Amino acid sequence: MSFANISVSAQDTETKTETTNSVAPAEWLNTFKQTALKEGISEITFDKAFASWEPVEKVLYYDRRQPEFSRTFWGYIERSISKERIERGRRLLKEHKPLLNEVYQKFGVQPRFLVAFWGLETNFGDYTGGFPVVDALATLAHDPRRSEFFTKELLLALQILDQGHIAQDRMLGSWAGAMGQTQFMPSTFTGYAFDGDNDGKKDLWGSLTDVMYSSSNYLSQIGWNKDQTWGREVKLPSNFNYELADLNVQKDLSEWQKLGVRRANGTDLPLVVIDASIVLPAGHKGPAFVVYNNFRKIMIWNRSILYAIAVGHLADQLQGKGGLVAKKPANDKPLHRDEAIALQTALNILGFNAGNPDGILGSKTRAAVKEYQIRNDLPADGYPEASLVERIISEANG
16 A cells, blocks of 8 residues: 555565664564564464564665666656556456456445556556565564554554464565555555455455455545546646646636646546646646546555556556557656755755755655746746756756
């Protein structure tokens, strides 16, 4: 879920990662055992789970690793939505139509969206992760960086084992503990997993019925609207005020229509009463999307605008709709992490709060870019395209 998109296949290279924890693993484990037993975890489950545990260096490596390049919108979409994935998703929609319709009747989540989540999370169950979940979570709970969060997740993972939902040797997931065919964290599992096949177990690894029931239950509980889609690609007028392109700005479709927003093919927007926002994942020179309530629910599943667009766009193509009208630019390239750090540093120097320069172009950095654009009478899309980055860094350097 919040970690659903960070499962990484194991690599062959051996990597050593420094840890700042001064507490020895054995000492930490003894203290944690007392906590677990007080929380109701059986001693048999605990001892079996930790019979041979020691911190997993590769988990720490992935936790510390930062990508050298920020992925562009186009790079993300191309990687997420391939012709093969679309074709396979369409086959699976037909193959599992009875189950998907059954789930839709119970929870109100359209089948194409469930299959899109399934495809993006684990390529339809092909890659659910190769890390023993308890080992990975214990490594991150022992490490002080985010110990509190992962300690809670670890306790819940032990609870799942204690309740007999999955055998320990099958409890595999991502390096961060995301599990099953739609990558639930233990907290999401305990809150929303559903025994769809009524066998007494909630098996998100081997039971597709449980996977679809659980995923639908989660989306339904967080407010998914069965009567709406996620959004659509649109065309903006030449005089559009890009400050309005923000998830915090919502207007009825009729208001966006009055402001000159049209479908991507130039025709009028749908005549329905629905609140919507405009998002520009690649800046004002890239595609524009009008997005609805369900888009926001996808972002609860994974807090990435790119991910949410990918889910929606893949779901559309599974239904037979075409690709994007906007075309990928010839010079599309990501920022190197060093460039992103230099941008954040420069924005801070100029008085625009981009936060700690970490090379991650998150919401705070984009807000700082937008403030810079507004102050300099530039299209305020918050997008750090190459020429703008160069300008900001040059200005900061005097």
